[in-house]
Amino acid sequence: MSTQERLNELAKTKREYEEIRKKEWDAYLVRVEESQIVKKQKKQADSIEKSKLADNVKKEVGDLPxxxxxxxxYYVRKNPTTGFEEKITFTDYIRRHVMAKFNYPEFAMDYELEGRVLVQFYIDKEGNPQIKEANGPKNGLILEEEAIRIIKSLPTAIPATCDGKPINIMFAIPITFQMQE
Structure with missing residues (x-):
């Protein structure tokens, strides 16, 4: 095979590769658009629900605990040195958890997607994480999905309490996706 034939073959392979990448990116952008539509619909539904509840809230404000x-x-773990159980605050635990479970999505690396994702969630009365929403950079759906996966993988915590009774409590955690230079 001559040098020119090899160069032509390489050029053809490069075009095929670029075409595949473009199709992948276009398919991803469709997913992003669908996700944005779902988010808008959810916000509209939530807004309608809130307006319906507005009158009831005014009546019930006096009943708030x-x-x-x-x-x-918080979490409880056994100290490996002493053998005693120790209490770990939720904020300390989640910081370590995010670092341990963090996995930069390969697709995001391939297409150089970076940014900060703010995950809003609550720990319910049973101590389980419940995702409210995740907001990331433009076209950052895959980063949002990874941030949600990390939070959903939290183990059951000892729930927050109000005068000894379990309650739901909200949190917002930023997770930054940044590629090394």
């Missing part, structure tokens, strides 16, 4: 003693969610 006031906590004399509120405790945040």
């Amino acid at each position: 006031i906590c004399n003693n509120q405790e945040s969610p």
Whole structure:
């Protein structure tokens, strides 16, 4: 095979590769658009629901519980050195958890997607994470999905309490996806 024939073959392979990448990216952009439509629909539905509840909320504000003693969610682990159980605050635990479970999506690396994703979630009365929403950079759906996966993988915590009774409590955690230079 001559040099010119090899160059032509390489050029053809490069064109095929670029075509495949373009199709992948276009398919991903369709997913992003669909996700944005779903988010808008959910916000509209939530807005309608909130407006329906507005009158009831005015009546119930006086019934909101006031906590004399509120405790945040936490985890308990056995200290490997002492053997005693120790309490780990939720914020300390989640910081370590995110670092341990963080996995930069290969697709995001291939297409150089970066940015910060803010995951809003709550720890329910049973101590389980429930995702409210995740907001990331433009075209960052895959980063949002990874951030949600990380939060959903949290183990069950000891739930927050208000005067000894379990309550739901909201959190917002930023997770930054940045490629090394």
